[in-house]
Amino acid sequence: MGARAFVLRVGVVSPLGTGLDACTDALLAGRTGLATLPPGGPGPGLVAARVADAPGDDAPALPRTHRLVLRAAREACAGEIPDCVLVGTTTGGIDRTEAGLRAGTRDPGAYALHGAATVATRLAEELGTTGPAFSVATACSSGAVAIAIALGLLRAGAVRTALAGGADALCHLTLHGFRLLQLLDPEGARPLDRHRAGTSLGEAAALLWLVAADAPPPGALAELAGAGLGCDAYHATKPLPEGEQAAAVMRRALADAGIDPARVGYVNLHGTGTPDNDAAEARAMHAVFPAGVPLSSTKGATGHTLAAAGALEAALTIGALARGQVLPNVGLRELDPTLGLDPCRQPRPASLDFVLS
Numbered sequence: 001m002g003a004r005a006f007v008l009r010v011g012v013v014s015p016l017g018t019g020l021d022a023c024t025d026a027l028l029a030g031r032t033g034l035a036t037l038p039p040g041g042p043g044p045g046l047v048a049a050r051v052a053d054a055p056g057d058d059a060p061a062l063p064r065t066h067r068l069v070l071r072a073a074r075e076a077c078a079g080e081i082p083d084c085v086l087v088g089t090t091t092g093g094i095d096r097t098e099a100g101l102r103a104g105t106r107d108p109g110a111y112a113l114h115g116a117a118t119v120a121t122r123l124a125e126e127l128g129t130t131g132p133a134f135s136v137a138t139a140c141s142s143g144a145v146a147i148a149i150a151l152g153l154l155r156a157g158a159v160r161t162a163l164a165g166g167a168d169a170l171c172h173l174t175l176h177g178f179r180l181l182q183l184l185d186p187e188g189a190r191p192l193d194r195h196r197a198g199t200s201l202g203e204a205a206a207l208l209w210l211v212a213a214d215a216p217p218p219g220a221l222a223e224l225a226g227a228g229l230g231c232d233a234y235h236a237t238k239p240l241p242e243g244e245q246a247a248a249v250m251r252r253a254l255a256d257a258g259i260d261p262a263r264v265g266y267v268n269l270h271g272t273g274t275p276d277n278d279a280a281e282a283r284a285m286h287a288v289f290p291a292g293v294p295l296s297s298t299k300g301a302t303g304h305t306l307a308a309a310g311a312l313e314a315a316l317t318i319g320a321l322a323r324g325q326v327l328p329n330v331g332l333r334e335l336d337p338t339l340g341l342d343p344c345r346q347p348r349p350a351s352l353d354f355v356l357s
Contacts, residue, residue, distance in 0.1 A: 002155035003212035006220040010315045011076030011165075013068050014204040014302055015049035019075060024319030028347045032301045032330050034188045034200050042095070043175035047188045049202030049303030050170060062122070063093030063113050064169035064203075069123055072205035076163060077127060082209065083159035084132040085124045086150050088142025088166030088307040092116040092135075095171045119167060131159060137307070140270075142166050144310025144357070147208060148227035154212040165207035165311035174306060175201055181237060189273035189304070191297035191329060192282075192343050194336040199272040202303025206311040208318075222318045225354070226257025238276050243284030246270075250288045250356065257354075261289050265352040266326050268317045269343075271297020272304055273331070282339040296344045300331020310357070317357040326350045 012019060015033025016026035026033075033049035051068060062070070069087055093113035100110045113122065117135045124133035132153075136146045143166020150164035168174075178184050178201060185198035210224060211217060230252065232245035239246065254261055267289070270281055285295065298316055305312050320327050329343035 002157060003214065005151050005154040005210050005224040006213055006216055007208050007222045007224060007318060008211050008217060008220055009076050009078055009209040010221065010318060011072035011074065011207045012312065012315050013051055013071045014206070014312055015051055015202050016301060018071070020315055020319050023316065024323060027298060027301055027316060027327055027330070028323070028325060030328055030330055033202065034303055042170055042172040046175055046179065046184060047186065047200050048170060048175065049200060051203050063096040065089060065091055065119055065167050066093060066113060066122055068169055068203065068205035069119060069167035069207070070126055072165070072167065072207045073123055073127060073163060076207040076209045081128045082163035083161045084153060084163070085120050085127065085129050086134045086136060086146040086162065086164040087120040087123060088136040088138070088146040088311060089116050089119045089168055090137055090139060090142060090307040091168050091171050091174060092119055094173055095169055098172050140304065140306055140309045142307035142310065143206065143312065144314065145229065147224070147311060147314060148229055150210050151224055151227050154210060160212050162210045163207055164210060165205070166308040167205035168203055168306040168308045170201060170203045183237070183274055185273060188331060189300050190331045190333060191269070191271035191273040191300050192278055192336055192339060192341060193273070193332050194334045196273045196275060196278060196336070198274055199299065200303040202305040204302065204305040204308040204312045206308055206315040208311070208314065222321055225259065226253045228252030228256060239280040241280055243280040243287065246281055246284035247287040250284065253356065259354055262291065264293055264354050264356050265350055266317070266320055266355045267293050267295040268313045268327065268355070268357045269295055269297040271299050273299060278336070278339060282341050286340060292342065294326045294344055294350060295341065296327050296329035298327055298330065300329065314357045317355045321352050321355050324349055324352055
């Protein structure tokens with residue numbers, strides 16, 4: 001298998017705050033970042049989760065996604081330069097593109113940071129990384145896929161350190177695209193709720209500083225023990241109804257880590273709050289964990305942060321591991337009994353050796 005991979009630091013910028021401790025504190029307190037978007041920006045009147053603007057933002061010329069990922073990277077890197085950068089993203093610099101189109105800007109240079117690939121390449125330039133710089137665009141799995149690719153590079157000995165995660169900012173395209181798909185809950189995301197009516201979008205950046213080592217280095221927050229990937233190619237917006245692919249991917253991750261499902265102490269669900277996702281995911285959970293396992297979705301607090309979701313939830317799961325606390329399922333009012341799940345409604349202490357996101 002090669003070297004082991006350890007999480008030494010985490011950089012997080014989310015609607016719950018900046019920094020892993022602040023975000024974990026907010027989540028354990030049951031706070032939510034969801035609010036009605038104001039006029040003057042994308043999606044006014046829609047319920048979503050927006051990151052608070054940083055005082056004295058020192059990169060105003062960059063698109064919003066690039067600014068968010070740079071803030072998270074500075075926290076995760078702590079002055080070091082990673083051997084490679086892997087960032088999951090879907091929106092790239094489209095907020096600047098939208099503004100340029102509205103203004104009638106015809107200068108091609110104004111759109112130089114439009115593409116998704118520019119998020120990782122520009123971040124690598126800012127950090128001084130001369131090794132691989134990958135942008136991963138696989139929709140809401142992007143951040144998790146970036147972390148899985150980093151794990152492979154570290155195990156293979158291709159790099160010693162990796163900065164991996166995801167970032168996406170709110171924009172007109174995604175907000176109104178999801179609205180037209182009728183996938184947004186007007187009351188805000190309510191994962192696993194009987195009356196759930198869709199998800200809520202959010203924005204975030206979350207990056208893990210990963211290091212290859214034979215044993216845990218001083219200060220390591222967690223070990224990235226395994227990962228699983230898959231693609232069901234079933235439908236553009238719906239999961240397989242019985243959750244077969246989700247179950248298969250979880251089993252692959254557990255097998256890759258050499259961990260029996262019974263040893264997992266907590267699972268952070270995808271838990272979008274859409275009727276189809278939560279039903280399919282519940283079936284997958286029953287298949288992989290027939291005896292049950294403590295679980296919750298954190299999207300009622302953060303919103304669905306698109307390409308950042310897998311990385312943000314990995315970071316929050318590391319926060320749960322570090323605190324020895326199962327995270328609460330924020331937004332849940334009346335549990336859907338047809339799911340057969342018992343999500344954690346309030347944070348509770350737990351002896352956690354292994355967690356799965």
